[in-house]
Amino acid sequence: MTVRTQVIPESGVKTAVPALEPLLLEIHEEGRAGRHVRGGEDADAQIPAAFRRRAALSLPELTEPQVVRHFTHLAQLNYAVDTGMYPLGSCTMKYNPKINDRVASLFADLHPRQPQSTVQGALTLLAELETMLAKLTGMDAVTLQPAAGAQAEFTAILMFKAYHQKRGEGAKRRRVIVPDTAHGTNPASAAMCGFEVTTVKSDARGNIDLASLKTALGDDVVGLMLTNPNTLGLFEERLREVCEAVHAVGGLVYGDGANMNALLGVARPGDLGFDCIHINVHKTFSTPHGAGGPGAGPLCVKEPLRGFLPKPWIVRDEQGRYHLDTARDDQPPAGLGDSIGRVRTFLGNFGVLVRAYTYMRTLGEEGLAEASNDAILAANYLLAQLRDSYDLAFDRPCMHEFVLSAARQKKLGVSALDVAKALIDEGFHPPTVYFPLVVPEALMIEPTETEPRETLDAFAAAMVRIAERTKADPASVKAAPKNAPLARLDEVTAARNPKLKWQRPT
Amino acid sequence: MNKNPYSSHTDADRAAMLQRVGIKSVDDLLTAIPKDALRPKLGLPTGMSELEIQAHLESLAAKNRNAGAGPFFLGGPVQRRYIPAAVPVLALRGEFLTAYTPYQPEVSQGTLQSIFEYQSLICELLAMDVANSSMYEGGSAVAEAAFMAVRTTGRKKVVIASEVYFEFRRTVRTYARGPDLEIVEVPTRDLASAAEGAACLIVQHPDAFGGLVEVRRIADAAHAAGALCIQVTEPHANALLEPPGALGIDIAVGEGQPLGIPMSFGGPYLGILACRFGLVRQMPGRLVGETRDAHGMRGFVNTLQTREQHIRREKATSNICTNEAIAAITAAVYLALMGPEGLRAAARLGVAKAHALAHRLSALPGCSVSTDGDFFDRFALRVPRLAAGPEGSGYALRNALLVDNVLVEATAAHYGDRDDLVIQCTEMTTDAEMDALVAAIESIAASIRETVTAR
Numbered sequence: 001m002t003v004r005t006q007v008i009p010e011s012g013v014k015t016a017v018p019a020l021e022p023l024l025l026e027i028h029e030e031g032r033a034g035r036h037v038r039g040g041e042d043a044d045a046q047i048p049a050a051f052r053r054r055a056a057l058s059l060p061e062l063t064e065p066q067v068v069r070h071f072t073h074l075a076q077l078n079y080a081v082d083t084g085m086y087p088l089g090s091c092t093m094k095y096n097p098k099i100n101d102r103v104a105s106l107f108a109d110l111h112p113r114q115p116q117s118t119v120q121g122a123l124t125l126l127a128e129l130e131t132m133l134a135k136l137t138g139m140d141a142v143t144l145q146p147a148a149g150a151q152a153e154f155t156a157i158l159m160f161k162a163y164h165q166k167r168g169e170g171a172k173r174r175r176v177i178v179p180d181t182a183h184g185t186n187p188a189s190a191a192m193c194g195f196e197v198t199t200v201k202s203d204a205r206g207n208i209d210l211a212s213l214k215t216a217l218g219d220d221v222v223g224l225m226l227t228n229p230n231t232l233g234l235f236e237e238r239l240r241e242v243c244e245a246v247h248a249v250g251g252l253v254y255g256d257g258a259n260m261n262a263l264l265g266v267a268r269p270g271d272l273g274f275d276c277i278h279i280n281v282h283k284t285f286s287t288p289h290g291a292g293g294p295g296a297g298p299l300c301v302k303e304p305l306r307g308f309l310p311k312p313w314i315v316r317d318e319q320g321r322y323h324l325d326t327a328r329d330d331q332p333p334a335g336l337g338d339s340i341g342r343v344r345t346f347l348g349n350f351g352v353l354v355r356a357y358t359y360m361r362t363l364g365e366e367g368l369a370e371a372s373n374d375a376i377l378a379a380n381y382l383l384a385q386l387r388d389s390y391d392l393a394f395d396r397p398c399m400h401e402f403v404l405s406a407a408r409q410k411k412l413g414v415s416a417l418d419v420a421k422a423l424i425d426e427g428f429h430p431p432t433v434y435f436p437l438v439v440p441e442a443l444m445i446e447p448t449e450t451e452p453r454e455t456l457d458a459f460a461a462a463m464v465r466i467a468e469r470t471k472a473d474p475a476s477v478k479a480a481p482k483n484a485p486l487a488r489l490d491e492v493t494a495a496r497n498p499k500l501k502w503q504r505p506t
Numbered sequence: 507m508n509k510n511p512y513s514s515h516t517d518a519d520r521a522a523m524l525q526r527v528g529i530k531s532v533d534d535l536l537t538a539i540p541k542d543a544l545r546p547k548l549g550l551p552t553g554m555s556e557l558e559i560q561a562h563l564e565s566l567a568a569k570n571r572n573a574g575a576g577p578f579f580l581g582g583p584v585q586r587r588y589i590p591a592a593v594p595v596l597a598l599r600g601e602f603l604t605a606y607t608p609y610q611p612e613v614s615q616g617t618l619q620s621i622f623e624y625q626s627l628i629c630e631l632l633a634m635d636v637a638n639s640s641m642y643e644g645g646s647a648v649a650e651a652a653f654m655a656v657r658t659t660g661r662k663k664v665v666i667a668s669e670v671y672f673e674f675r676r677t678v679r680t681y682a683r684g685p686d687l688e689i690v691e692v693p694t695r696d697l698a699s700a701a702e703g704a705a706c707l708i709v710q711h712p713d714a715f716g717g718l719v720e721v722r723r724i725a726d727a728a729h730a731a732g733a734l735c736i737q738v739t740e741p742h743a744n745a746l747l748e749p750p751g752a753l754g755i756d757i758a759v760g761e762g763q764p765l766g767i768p769m770s771f772g773g774p775y776l777g778i779l780a781c782r783f784g785l786v787r788q789m790p791g792r793l794v795g796e797t798r799d800a801h802g803m804r805g806f807v808n809t810l811q812t813r814e815q816h817i818r819r820e821k822a823t824s825n826i827c828t829n830e831a832i833a834a835i836t837a838a839v840y841l842a843l844m845g846p847e848g849l850r851a852a853a854r855l856g857v858a859k860a861h862a863l864a865h866r867l868s869a870l871p872g873c874s875v876s877t878d879g880d881f882f883d884r885f886a887l888r889v890p891r892l893a894a895g896p897e898g899s900g901y902a903l904r905n906a907l908l909v910d911n912v913l914v915e916a917t918a919a920h921y922g923d924r925d926d927l928v929i930q931c932t933e934m935t936t937d938a939e940m941d942a943l944v945a946a947i948e949s950i951a952a953s954i955r956e957t958v959t960a961r
Contacts, residue, residue, distance in 0.1 A: 038851050040853075043857035047718075071620065093606060096603070107570070114571070148829075151825075184814075266545060267545075289607070292617070293607075295828040342676050345645035348772060349775075374510070374513050500794070500795050
């Protein structure tokens with residue numbers, strides 16, 4: 001890795017940090033090119049002049065060796081699961097097995113419009129994955145279409161809407177309830193479905209406040225969106241009463257499965273009162289987060305919601321062959337029925353789903369159960385080491401993650417953000433900060449089951465060191481990071497004067 | 507012995523950890539879970555070794571027919587295109603692939619700069635002001651663009667051309683159930699006259715049948731009526747055709763899969779969404795912007811986040827959180843490697859092959875090109891009537907060709923009364939594949955004539 005020397009202004013100390021990389025545009029020279037594809041010049045005559053491109057096509061001109069170095073250097077500026085512990089709460093940054101990537105490439109050369117007789121292997125895999133997810137969650141039917149958790153939420157709330165409409169209650173049911181600990185996607189998904197959002201507060205033990213919930217409930221309620229364990233890493237202690245209260249007014253309960261990594265073989269959401277739950281396979285089932293995506297968000301539902309699932313459905317015939325019910329090879333497409341229709345162009349993020357399938361088959365029932373067990377144990381082990389150095393929002397055993405507060409450090413002038421940046425200098429990716437919103441100076445930590453004990457110990461030691469430094473020398477914590485490719489970035493100017501693409505020299 | 511091969515704990519580790527927590531077993535931590543629901547038997551299969559799972563996946567894959575395994579003319583939003591060897595080598599490096607969303611910019615500059623380059627490259631290609639850092643895929647990107655238009659205009663009617671891909675139109679219809687939008691489908695030729703009271707007109711160019719569309723006229727009509735104009739576009743077409751930004755388009759959307767991303771039976775793909783600068787605060791999804799660090803060095807951050815769900819919750823422009831970042835990085839690598847000449851060559855080869863093939867096929871008895879006007883790198887083919895019945899002649903011919911291992915798309919039931927084949931070419935289409943398609947249709951057509959004569 002190439003390095004540059006950086007002088008810390010206030011102290012004059014020199015540090016070596018990874019060198020930054022110029023933009024593609026800045027290494028462009030006219031006439032440079034690879035030769036990946038060539039020919040076709042006679043095609044221009046086939047395009048009438050009125051349609052031809054007159055605007056300049058000023059993509060950068062580069063050689064392959066330049067491009068390889070450019071993106072290799074950029075990659076080296078990233079922190080990733082492959083390089084170190086990444087304890088982002090609610091994100092489940094567990095190890096991403098390489099076999100999953102390799103087997104996904106076995107299906108790379110399949111077009112989604114291929115006749116079903118030519119994709120029986122792919123359809124078999126999807127059908128088996130649906131079955132496994134239904135068993136794992138205690139649900140009755142599954143769609144694999146949603147591209148991510150947020151799209152699964154949107155899909156489910158559209159289904160809730162269709163469900164109430166079919167029962168003649170579409171007009172009166174206008175409100176979706178979310179706890180104040182919910183991910184931002186929950187209220188945003190409800191709003192995209194045209195619903196109002198009612199926020200319910202948490203109680204003193206970090207549960208959704210049952211009395212406030214009951215006050216908020218009425219026959220105008222579409223449903224409740226609930227994450228369990230919630231974003232405090234706590235299992236809802238009165239979960240069944242919560243679900244029963246929603247059902248009593250005719251509402252439905254949506255399970256946000258972001259924290260499913262705590263529940264594999266531990267408990268099935270379908271046994272706990274949920275009407276549906278989505279799975280973030282890029283969290284629970286080890287598919288790589290891809291620097292922000294792709295994910296996949298299978299949605300698992302109870303029987304009463306089955307008919308509303310997005311189409312096409314994968315169905316099995318008497319001969320054991322799989323078909324899409326809206327586009328059989330041998331029949332014209334069927335209608336939608338109660339289905340809300342497709343939420344994306346094709347069946348789902350197949351390449352991601354193959355990885356999830358491979359992970360589930362590799363671990364098997366006993367391996368999945370062990371994964372959740374180890375994840376819960378690792379979180380409680382870290383919590384035990386950190387509870388004296390930081391404040392704890394709710395003093396209960398956690399599930400697979402926990403939330404600390406840097407409120408004590410804040411009084412000394414060091415914020416959760418400062419702690420996060422100091423962790424970078426300690427060689428760790430920071431945890432999730434300032435979420436959930438109900439905890440001031442929140443530090444949300446999820447170690448996952450794949451970090452060895454010595455790494456957990458090293459992380460705890462780093463956190464404790466930062467807490468000690470906060471007392472002795474808070475300015476040094478606020479000056480972090482010093483060893484990263486860049487010091488803290490000016491986000492205010494970025495938003496005030498947005499530069500969202502490169503500017504050509506004029 | 508661990509049951510989870512990716513666990514890093516030994517039994518001694520676990521014992522030490524339990525002791526540190528002060529419990530005997532993990533179950534001591536699970537008292538909040540109802541007893542009758544604790545540790546259910548799931549009925550899932552037992553685990554496999556890596557060797558076993560590799561063999562199992564290979565056996566599943568063997569039940570598929572790969573695109574490259576015979577004559578192949580499917581396409582549309584998803585295209586079989588050449589992927590330079592360096593694309594996956596770079597884009598799928600662990601430092602990109604196993605990173606999270608770049609919420610900590612100091613240790614995420616690789617992701618952030620790559621996405622900034624992606625946004626810049628897409629803006630160059632489409633001649634638009636701003637591109638976001640990706641949507642899930644083409645169809646939902648069209649729907650989110652329509653939502654942008656609805657928010658911008660305060661109107662709830664969305665007019666979409668019936669020559670937009672049927673999967674895209676159906677996705678838009680599903681999304682429209684959320685805010686209860688009115689969806690009107692009209693043929694492209696009637697789009698301009700349907701602008702009154704609309705939030706937007708949605709046109710596809712080249713359309714689902716490869717047809718070239720006079721987009722500027724439609725954009726002008728939209729603007730005269732106070733509506734936005736959204737163009738569904740395709741990346742390679744912009745190398746040769748006047749891009750959306752030069753045609754008066756407000757929002758350009760499309761499927762970015764052809765930019766170096768494998769077809770993978772439906773995803774993951776890349777939703778392209780770009781707009782003129784005035785609409786930037788209505789955009790869904792993440793945006794990367796340039797800034798400086800505390801020492802004045804150039805760096806990149808996620809910006810204008812007050813549009814997004816993690817800040818604005820129910821008032822956000824969209825619920826999107828996880829996107830398709832690695833696909834955007836893949837597209838940036840692809841465009842950097844191909845350069846303007848490589849991209850033009852790939853686009854031209856598709857156009858040249860499609861026109862050569864159309865010429866040969868329309869010389870066959872009973873066959874004619876049925877795309878309206880000029881076409882780009884795919885075309886619709888009207889074919890001889892194979893059989894009576896609801897499935898139509900295109901569908902029957904598609905199935906007859908399948909017997910010969912030739913894959914083409916039939917339009918029946920997806921585009922109103924149009925009962926044709928659609929034939930897509932790219933730089934990957936070989937002479938041998940084209941010969942095989944012509945020979946297969948010729949022989950099927952001949953057998954029909956014999957049957958008819960015999961009657």
